[in-house]
Amino acid sequence: MKDNAVVTFDFMIGFTIFIISFILVAAMIPHTLFSVQSSRIDFDAVAYRTGVILTEDPGMPASPVFPVWEQVSDPGDVIRIGLAVEQGSANILSKGKVDRFFEGGFFTYPDDHRRALLFGDYPYSCNVTLTMMDDHSIRSVGPPPPDLYGTVRRVVVVKEPSYLIVDGLVHSEFLVVENETPNQRFSVEVTMDQLLDRSVDPVFSIDPRTDLLQIEIRNFGEYLNVSAPHATLVQIIISRAGVPITYSAYSLWLDGEPATLPGELTDSLFFTLSPVPEPPWRSTDAIGITFVFDDDPPASLMTGTHLYDYQNATLPDPDKAILEVAVW
Amino acid sequence: MAGMNDNGQWIVLMGFLISIALLFLMVIINQATLVGQTTAEGVLEFPKYEIRDLRTEVIRSFREDTLNSALYQDIRVLSLKRNHAIVSLGSSPMEGLDATMVTIRFNNGVTVYEETLLV
Amino acid sequence: MVGDGASLYTIEGLAAGLLMIATAAIVLQSISVYTPGDTHIDDMLLEQLGADALAVLDLPVEPDGRTQLEVLLHNGDDGSAFHEAFYPLLRMRSFAPDDPVQYAASISFRDGDEGVVVVPYTSAASHTGAAPYTGRDPAIRVSRWVHLQAWHGLPPPIPNRDQMALLEVILWRG
Numbered sequence: 001m002k003d004n005a006v007v008t009f010d011f012m013i014g015f016t017i018f019i020i021s022f023i024l025v026a027a028m029i030p031h032t033l034f035s036v037q038s039s040r041i042d043f044d045a046v047a048y049r050t051g052v053i054l055t056e057d058p059g060m061p062a063s064p065v066f067p068v069w070e071q072v073s074d075p076g077d078v079i080r081i082g083l084a085v086e087q088g089s090a091n092i093l094s095k096g097k098v099d100r101f102f103e104g105g106f107f108t109y110p111d112d113h114r115r116a117l118l119f120g121d122y123p124y125s126c127n128v129t130l131t132m133m134d135d136h137s138i139r140s141v142g143p144p145p146p147d148l149y150g151t152v153r154r155v156v157v158v159k160e161p162s163y164l165i166v167d168g169l170v171h172s173e174f175l176v177v178e179n180e181t182p183n184q185r186f187s188v189e190v191t192m193d194q195l196l197d198r199s200v201d202p203v204f205s206i207d208p209r210t211d212l213l214q215i216e217i218r219n220f221g222e223y224l225n226v227s228a229p230h231a232t233l234v235q236i237i238i239s240r241a242g243v244p245i246t247y248s249a250y251s252l253w254l255d256g257e258p259a260t261l262p263g264e265l266t267d268s269l270f271f272t273l274s275p276v277p278e279p280p281w282r283s284t285d286a287i288g289i290t291f292v293f294d295d296d297p298p299a300s301l302m303t304g305t306h307l308y309d310y311q312n313a314t315l316p317d318p319d320k321a322i323l324e325v326a327v328w
Numbered sequence: 329m330a331g332m333n334d335n336g337q338w339i340v341l342m343g344f345l346i347s348i349a350l351l352f353l354m355v356i357i358n359q360a361t362l363v364g365q366t367t368a369e370g371v372l373e374f375p376k377y378e379i380r381d382l383r384t385e386v387i388r389s390f391r392e393d394t395l396n397s398a399l400y401q402d403i404r405v406l407s408l409k410r411n412h413a414i415v416s417l418g419s420s421p422m423e424g425l426d427a428t429m430v431t432i433r434f435n436n437g438v439t440v441y442e443e444t445l446l447v
Numbered sequence: 448m449v450g451d452g453a454s455l456y457t458i459e460g461l462a463a464g465l466l467m468i469a470t471a472a473i474v475l476q477s478i479s480v481y482t483p484g485d486t487h488i489d490d491m492l493l494e495q496l497g498a499d500a501l502a503v504l505d506l507p508v509e510p511d512g513r514t515q516l517e518v519l520l521h522n523g524d525d526g527s528a529f530h531e532a533f534y535p536l537l538r539m540r541s542f543a544p545d546d547p548v549q550y551a552a553s554i555s556f557r558d559g560d561e562g563v564v565v566v567p568y569t570s571a572a573s574h575t576g577a578a579p580y581t582g583r584d585p586a587i588r589v590s591r592w593v594h595l596q597a598w599h600g601l602p603p604p605i606p607n608r609d610q611m612a613l614l615e616v617i618l619w620r621g
Contacts, residue, residue: 008458015462019469022348026355026473044488045367048495055499090380091502129541138541152492153546155499155536157506199391204510310510320503322539351473368487377498377589381505385592385611394594394609402557402611403592409563410555410613411590 043150046124047327050117051152054128055323056090057082059097066277068210070100075107081117085159089202092318093158096212098130102139109142118327126327132158133320142326149328157318162206163214164188164313166306168222175223176301182225183303184295188215190287190308204315206308208287209279213308215289217269220302224266228299233269234262239288240281249274262294373438378411383432383443386417390430390447412436422446489620490587493548497589497618500536505591516614517593523600526552526569534571537618549621551580554593556605556612566605568614577621586619 059082061069069078083093083101100106107113110125118124127142145151166174166186176182190213195206206213217223224231233254238247253270254263273289281287287308293300306312382403389395400417407415413436420429427446434441504516513521519528529552537548551570558564572579580586591614597607605612 011458011462019465026351044492048367048371048491051495091499092506131539131541133535133539140541153496153540155496155503157503200510201507203506317508318506320536322536322541324541351470355473365487368491371491372487372494377502381502381590381592385594389594399609399611401560405557405561405563406555406611406613410615
C-alpha cells in the first residue's frame with residue numbers, strides 16, 4: 001500500500017484542532033473584552049443608574065444608628081449616596097442632602113463617588129450638576145466632561161426645611177393678659193405623632209428626627225415691656241414628653257446676629273433645631289422648646305405655647321430643578 | 329499542498345489573518361450594541377412611571393374616599409385602550425382598624441404588578 | 448483498488464468547504480446589525496425626562512390639595528400655562544444651551560361604557576412656531592392620570608363629570 005494519504009490524516013487532525021480552538025476562542029471573546037464594549041452605551045447606562053440612585057433613593061448610612069446619611073461625620077460611613085427625601089418619594093430631593101452632596105470638603109472626588117454612587121469595577125468619572133429653575137443657579141461636582149460621555153437628565157424638586165413664624169404684629173395671643181404676672185417663658189411644642197402621620201405627602205412631611213426645625217420670632221418689640229429697652233434670653237429648655245433633656249444641636253440668632261446664651265434681643269429671634277444621630281425622641285413623643293427670659297426686670301411679655309404642626313408651620317414652595325449626570 | 333503552486337503564501341496568510349480579525353471585530357461589535365439594546369429596552373418596557381402614577385392616584389382617591397364605580401371604569405378602560413394594560417382594583421375594610429385593604433393589580437403583558445396595602 | 452492519488456485535493460476541498468460554512472454560519476448569526484441609534488438609548492432618556500417632568504408637575508401644591516397640573520386644567524387653561532410650566536423642564540440643560548425637545552399633549556377620556564375619545568390639548572408647535580410632529584422622528588409617549596372634577600374648565604368635548612382622564616404627551620427631538 002502506498003503511504004500517500006498519511007499526510008491527509010495529519011492534516012485533518014491539525015485542522016480539527018485548529019477549528020475547535022477557533023470556536024472556543026470566538027466563544028470566549030465577549031467575556032474577555034467585556035470592559036471594552038461600546039463605551040457610549042455603557043456610559044449612558046451607568047449615567048441612567050446614577051440618576052436613579054440620586055433622585056429616587058434616600059441613600060444609606062453604614063450604621064442603623066443614623067436615620068439618614070447626611071448626619072454621619074465620616075464619608076466612609078455612607079454606603080449609598082441618594083438625595084431623595086425618603087423611600088418612595090421619587091423626584092423630591094432633600095435640601096440637607098443636596099447641600100451635603102454639593103458642598104466641598106465632605107465627599108472626596110472621585111473616590112467616594114466611585115464607591116458610593118457609581119459602583120462597578122471600572123473607574124468611571126462623573127459630573128453631577130443641579131440647575132435651579134427659578135434663579136438658574138448651578139451647583140456641580142466633578143470636572144467638566146470630555147467629548148465622549150454618557151448623560152441623563154432628571155427633573156426634580158428640592159424640598160426646603162419647614163419653619164414656624166411667630167410675628168409680634170400678628171400673634172397677639174402670646175401677649176400676657178393684663179394684670180397677670182408674665183412668667184418669662186414661651187414654649188413651642190412639636191407633636192411627633194401628628195407630624196409623622198403617614199398620609200401626609202412626602203413633599204410636605206416634617207420629620208423632626210431627620211429634618212431641621214426652624215422657629216422665628218419676628219417683631220419681638222411688640223412683646224416687649226414698654227419700660228424695658230431689651231429682653232435677655234437666659235435659657236433654652238428642650239424637653240421630651242415634658243422631661244428636660246440635654247440637647248445641644250441647635251443654633252440661635254438674636255436680632256440677626258449669631259448669639260450664645262445669655263443674649264439680649266429687641267427685635268427678632270431665630271432658632272434652628274438640628275437633627276442628631278440616635279434622636280432622643282420616639283415617634284409618639286412631644287418635643288418642647290422653651291425660651292426662658294430673664295425676669296429681673298420682667299422685660300418680655302411673651303407667654304403661652306405655640307404648636308409646631310402642619311397648620312402653623314410653613315414649608316417654602318419646593319424649587320424645581322434639573323439634575324444632570326454625566327459619566328465617562 | 330499537493331500539486332499546488334506555493335508562491336504567494338504570505339499573501340494568503342495575511343488574507344486569512346485579516347479575515348479572522350474582521351470576524352472577531354464583528355462578534356465584538358455585535359455583542360456591544362446588544363448590551364445597550366437590552367439596557368434601553370429593559371427600561372423602556374418596564375412601566376415604572378405608569379405603575380407609580382396609578383398607585384399614587386389610587387391611594388389618594390381611597391384616602392379621600394372619592395373612588396366610585398365611574399372613576400374605576402375610567403381607569404380600567406383608559407388603561408386598557410391607551411396604555412394597553414389591564415388594571416384591577418379591590419378593597420375590603422379591615423375589621424377593627426380604621427383602614428381599608430386595597431389591592432392594585434397591573435398587567436401589560438410584559439410586567440405584572442400586584443400590591444396589597446393598607447390605606 | 449481505488450486510487451488515492453487525489454485524496455489531498457479532496458480533503459483540501461472539504462477543509463475549504465468547512466471554513467466557508469463556518470464563516471457563513473457566524474455571519475448569519477450576527478446578521479442583525481444594530482447601530483447605536485437603534486438601541487433606544489435616546490428614547491429611554493427622553494421617556495425618563497418626560498415622565499419626570501409630568502411627575503414633578505403632578506406634585507401637590509399644598510397639603511391635601513390638588514397638584515399644579517390639576518389646578519391649571521381646572522382653571523380652564525388653553526395650554527399656555529401648561530406650556531409655560533412643562534416646556535422649560537424639557538429643554539433646560541446645564542452643559543449645553545438647550546435641548547431641542549418638542550412635545551404634543553392630548554387628553555383622553557372615557558365615552559360611554561367602553562369608548563375612548565382622545566382630544567388634542569396643546570403642543571410646543573402652537574406656542575413656539577416649531578414644526579408640528581411629522582411622524583418621521585422617533586417619538587415616545589408618556590402619560591399621567593388626572594382627576595377632573597365636574598366643574599373643570601376644559602373645553603368640550605370633555606364632559607363635565609367627575610372623572611379620571613389621561614394626559615398623554617408625545618415627545619421627540621426636532
